[in-house]
Amino acid sequence: MNSVNVLILRAPGTNRDEETAAAFQQAGASTRLATINEVATASFRFSDSQVLVFPGGFAYGDDLGAGRVLASELNLKLRADMQPFIDRGGLVLGICNGFQTLVKAGILPGPMSKGQTVTLTNNDSGRFECRWVYLTANPSSKCVFTAGIRTIYVPVAHGEGKLVADPAVVASLDVALYYTGAEGNRNPGYPHNPNGSTKDIAGITDSTGRVFGLMPHPEDHIRESQHPRWTRGEATKESLGSSIYQNAVNWVKKI
């Protein structure tokens, strides 16, 4: 397949949609931004796209809980389209608010029939925090977005990013990304784990490996000049977040 089409779904309060588009474009994809209203009423639905993205932001102001209202809207307006899209091999990415939405809509960790089994709740600090974190990919995860990645350095910017679930559910999760120290070391503690997330989980995937959600923002580190310590000569290609988007594009091209 030659062209990779990425549909980025916007809702009132969405942000980082343009950076997400830029990250996919850098990886060679074509991107389209559309509001939920446009998609729910338009005829094109998801059919032209191979990748569906729920970007970051504050959909509906996070009133009633982060991602909550959008998740409800998604279930009411687009649920019928989501499962077939995933079944025929589509990729779904939820970043930050998008991750919260996928989790609250029961799409992650899935299956959708089970409803919501995981949540992302208030950071342990009780505050919104913007800081850079090291993310290390789990090599045994099925996630197609994180394949071959070691450790990347990207910002978080959220107040509700702590993953919480019943211990049995946590044990069954396919964790794609962990918050770690700079060298990939586990159990790094605060502030490396910026929100107190269970087992330092930063991102999870579903049983197909094609639906992926994460709290941090790889799209905000696609150029070395975005690294907070580039003036100290510490920016490296390996630490860029671009690889997440490149993996998605490469995967679609291969099939």
Next chain:
Amino acid sequence: MIYSIEVCLKDGQPDPRGSGVARGIHDLGIHKKDISVGVSDFYWLDGTLTPKELDSIARELLVDPITQEFNCSPLQNNDTPEAHNITVTYNPGVTDPVEETLMKALADMGLSTVHSARTAQRYHIKGPLDQGELDIICARLLVNPIIQRVVKETPKAFAESPRYTFKLKHVDLLGSVDEELVRIGREYSLNRAEISAVKAFYAGLERNPTDAEMETLGQTWSEHCVHKTFRGNFEFEGQNITNLLKSTIMRATRELSPPWCLSVFKDNAGVVDFDGDWAVCFKVETHNHPSAIEPYGGAATGLGGVVRDVMGTGLGAKPIANTDVFCFGPPDFDFNRLPPGVLHPRRVFKGVRAGVADYGNRLGIPTVNGAILFDERYTANPLVFCGTVGIMPKQMSQQGKQKPGDKVVLAGGRTGRDGIHGVTFASEQLTRDSTELSFTSVQIGNAIVEKKVIDGLLKARDKKLFSRITDCGGGGLSSAVGEMAEETGVKVYLDRVPLKYAGLSYSEIWISESQERMLMAVPPANVEELLQIFADEGAEATVIGEFTDDRRLHLYFNDHTVCDLEMGFLHGGRPEMNMVAEWKKPLHPEPEIAQKGDFNEVLLGLLSAWNVCSKEWVIRQYDHEVQGASVLKPLVGETEEGPGDAAIVKPVATSARGLIIGCGINTRYGDIDPYWMAASAIDEALRQVIAVGGSLRHTALLDNFCWGNVKDRQSLGALVKASRACYDMSIAFKTPFISGKDSLNNEFEQDGKRISIPHTLLISAMAVMDDAGKAVSMDFKKAGNLIYILGATYDEMGGSEYLARMGYIGNKSPMVNFAASRKLMEDLSGATSRRLVRSCHDLSEGGLGVALSEMAFAGNLGAEVSLGAVPQGEIADRDDVLLFSESNSRFLVEIEPGNREEFEITMHGNIFAVIGSVNTSDVLRVEGLNGETIISLPLRALKESWQKPLRW
């Protein structure tokens, strides 16, 4: 009927909101053991619902099944001596964004049987508290009576909005004389000369004005809208000054007129060229009085307002960065000394911070730069400056022009009673009654509505669907429509303006300052497409009138004419103000400070001073990464905790150019001399730009004056002196002013005594740098590198942090040597552009001692310097002067030994010296003039002192 749903956390789930309240109780001085707080949310729904529907609303919308549970019991009062419940809800008429979202979500679910919703928060406080303590907790922590109240049970019914019956009102000017006329004038914030001019005008028309006409004149002629004091005529020291603003700040820009200034002092923000294809604009606003009354809402709407200024500049700019500068009373201010009706500085600080962060974060605009100052005199009059930078295609940088026949389209939020008379309130003195009198001046913001408007208007702009745009800010429609239609004329049908609730009169609609509204002129052929774009974004847009060619302001309400006013009089009929200003230099006690041998304690104390200490607690709660453009972030260094000077963003990904944003403010110098205070603020803003790698060549300035009572001659004299410094500095450094704003009469009256804020001038700087890849951060980079100080240190301790710590102001504040300072800045720019500079930090509050400490702990590298090598402008030969003087135009610079010669050649002709070097130790060591060690401190002690005060 009204249904209740209470959502609580499940047992064992951590409750950060509750812990926050518990911390707040502790901060109030209530230090009882075993106090714990839990918070739950109440949702009250008015309508008809089956139990099943109620259950599904809770499950599908309100409850997170993993962490929360719910019940549908009505609120009951079940307090015990050990367990207290306080339930807080918004007052009727205050719009809660959550209600709006909830109603939308219910509509999505197909539940049209719910008419309205309210929310409340319930605080479950456990612990041995008596009623007096609970009252204090309510009053000082949980409830702001301006917008909230405590309820004991589920409301029986929601208050209904009263109906409005049309009745045209006239104001009897023609029959009023003398004191009665002056009283009417005061009602519309018009002074004696102004109300007389209005009366004369209407006498000529042989009729009385309508109330809407009076409101229009009052708003349009207000200090906030026309800056009549600043544009007035002054008699000062035997000279006559015609239009202070035009003859100083604006004159400098006119004389400099650089080609890259595209639109200055005429649009909602000043616009400069970025790279030939794009233009950038910058505006800084204040929202002081509303923030004093309701810190969260006041600050949030302050930010919302300045963002709209940028959206309404040219043909619409995209906001790309926010700045914020706050001035508060000290957070440790004694509760017992707090004037009645005044909120404690800590509460104001926390509320303002949260308001700005919540609003800015929700808009997806990074907050990149700012400052926070503390002074007791800000306790009753906090200052909240919010700035926004925007970008637009260069060909859209000029204000648009509408044609007669173009439609007037109002987009965004609905209109309610929010902020009525906010403009006139903004220019008036606060008293202890202000909190009760002025509640309609408090505006409640909804960031998501503004985000929808931004997204819609940028789409509409790119399709060229509107011919002109402006924001609805102070004065609401009356100012926005009145200004936009000055050259044409306009008809507005006020009954077509969408309302939040019924009951508003036509003049309330006309002057309401409801948030998140933009006004556009739209050619008739484009109206349909434009409305559809906003609808797709979920934003409301409505045609409310059309532009005419008769240069009159016509307002209608259901076919009744309620205003018919000549634009010529509205915009040209205001009599100028004539004022007498004077200035007498105050004499402060001369400090007597013994020479000391050890400055360890002093340095640690200065690092912990409120004005110096780390603001990381604030910065991290702002999203400074969104939009992905940051090049130099607010926190820099090895662990990303050091205080960066200016911020740099790279707004156009395909261009190498960067945009630098910095600021300068230091009010203490103004207690000695407002001229040098202003000059110092400009010097500081420019230092920040230069320190990160900018140059003076493409740097624009903004001024924000916050002044005391301008009926006071001395205060006016200070205004004249500061304005003159702005002119002199602008010309000397060839850095034009592009926009500015003033907020006057910031004083508080208590028991007949007036407490004025210190005269405060914020200078913001925006500079374009050719190559953002040449940015320099302030953290030390490598052991073995040389440390230079650039610029001479003078015995200018007046207004310094050092003297303040000793309880003095002093009489000699820092001055600026224009020629030497400009050459030094230009040459340092040359050195950074040749990549000779490894790190650079400007010297400001706390002088050399503080700057050196910050560079060392930010880079996690030790340093050893000798004061004997520091060039002295005049021989004071005191270690404390060299360490803590705040002389202007100085930098610390780190240079690799191999670049020493090239750097020194570049800096030839300036005053500079090597004072030491960077090392791998974890100690900062300073050798005094007599060769002995006067400072020797581990980096972690320095950093801890600096971080500790605001580690909330």
